[in-house]
Amino acid sequence: MNKQSINKLTLFLTGLQSRFTENNSIFKGIYVSFFTGLKEFKGVGHYEDGKIKYNFNGRTEFFDIDNLFKKLMNDAEVYDVLSFIYKERGTDILITADNKNVKMTNTPVSEEELTTNNSSAQKQSHSFGETSTLLNRDYYIKVGKADALLKEIGIMSKEGKIKNDKIRKYNQIDHYVELLEGILDRLPKNQTVNILDCGCGKSYLTFVLNYYLTEVKKKKCHFIGLDYSEGVISASKKMAENLGYRNMEFHAMDINNYMPDKKINVVISLHACDTATDMAMALGVRVNSDVIIAVPCCHRELLNQYSYEPFKGILKHGVFKARMADILTDGMRSLLLEAKGYEVSVVEYISPLETPKNLMIRAIKTKDENAAAMDDYFKLMSSLNVYPALYDYINR
Known part of the structure; x- marks a missing residue:
């Protein structure tokens, strides 16, 4: 990658370094792909014990954020194209770079389609009453985006469905957020x-x-x-x-x-x-x-x-x-x-x-x-x- 693109990439990574310093508690990971011709070389980094555990081409090392970004910039000099994703909770930041352009976009994590079948959920046992069905509303805690949370607290199955006996609880936690909004x-x-x-x-x-x-x-x-x-x-x-x-x-x-x-x-x-x-x-x-x-x-x-x-x-x-x-x-x-x-x-x-x-x-x-x-x-x-x-x- 040419010097002009490297300089612009350096500016973007410096901004992310400051972002990490302020918000490292919500940092999730980085995903890197370098390309030379048709060949792709991948790197993955995750937060672990105050460092970033980074694996690239089969080699795993621990880095501070500044040293990791220095490595990425050095590696970029020997490749033609870079695709870099910086993941936070709720946000993905994508940087793409080649010899012509370096671009950065900041987008919310994509939301999956609601997978719960409302009509079948409404066939739950009548002992749950009206609150045992999914409500006709725009939920604050959305299926798709919040799947990891909903699975961890036992409301969603591993298959991504709201459990039949937890629909009432799902409605309750969503109403809780609504009352505090x-x-x-x-x-x-x-x-x-x-x-x-x-x-x-x-x-x-x-x-x-x-x-x-x-x-x-x-x-x-x-x-x-x-x-x-x-x-x-x-x-x-x-x-x-x-x-x-x-x-x-x-x-x-x-x-x-x-x-x-x-x-x-x-x-x-x-x-x-x-x-x-x-x-x-x-x-x-x-x-x-x-x-x-x-x-x-x-x-x-x-x-x-x-x-x-x-x-x-x-x-x-x-x-x-x-x-x-x-x-x-x-x-x-x-x-x-x-x-x-x-x-x-x-x-x-x-x-x-x-x-x-x-x-x-x-x-x-x-x-x-x-x-x-x-x-x-x-x-x-x-x-x-x-x-x-x-x-x-x-x-x-």
Whole structure:
């Protein structure tokens, strides 16, 4: 390849070198083809232990990105044509070069056709209800693009079909992304968004959110998962390794013991039991998180605390008292978040036919404090004779 083409190729590779330095956590690999006449010589490189493991013509070596690109430019001098693909999660960058032209194109990964047969999926057992069928909608987590993710979390078969007994779960995770779509757009731009998942469990929804932010929204993000169970943390680490999601870290520890070493933009708590939800929310408030998302699970704390004389005749029935405790718990959580300067909305996450624990609390930080909401909160504490865990954790 002539000197003019080599110089232009050098400029493109220098740009990719800077891109790799900033976004190596989403780098997937490089694929190189050199041509001389009708002969093709292929090279493949993948990220491994901080280096790129590069195999060319049967020889495997480990390189830093700058030394690898120097090798590619040296090799290009002895070949006529180069085709080079730099793959990131969700994006392929193609460079083609010969003695006449050097071109670079940046394109999304091609989407395969939806392979799931909707009509056959709708023939599932009626016990799943309406949510057991694929919906007539443009999914956020698309079959084709998201196949690797969907297979890893067990929703898709090896053959690329949404499993019949996982269609409901597929609809749920997609609706989860839909409910967060507008909120995600309000997160800081042109910087890494740090997302903390408290009580992460096996982190299925966090993996989904990672995929969507990184590969669809093209946001630079980093995920931190906390859970006291060594087993689920090990499982999450393995899934991240299988998917090549290097922008994730997981720690087996108590939420109350976590001390962030970076700005936390989003705190998530999904189905954390009882006051574990309050621990997560309190952590979000203390670190001044931009967004707090919670889907509470069981509500036991206020059930044995609260009393309200005007409702004495109603609350003598245990089922009424339990349901009222659920409403009061999440209602007071929402009010305290408002008092701490958050704009709060509460929506149904999934159908109540699936589970009665189906509320999602979404809170976006908009100001420092709301004195009026704080006064209302104190009045409720007094009227109901309660001392909620969220208030306790925030003020420790």
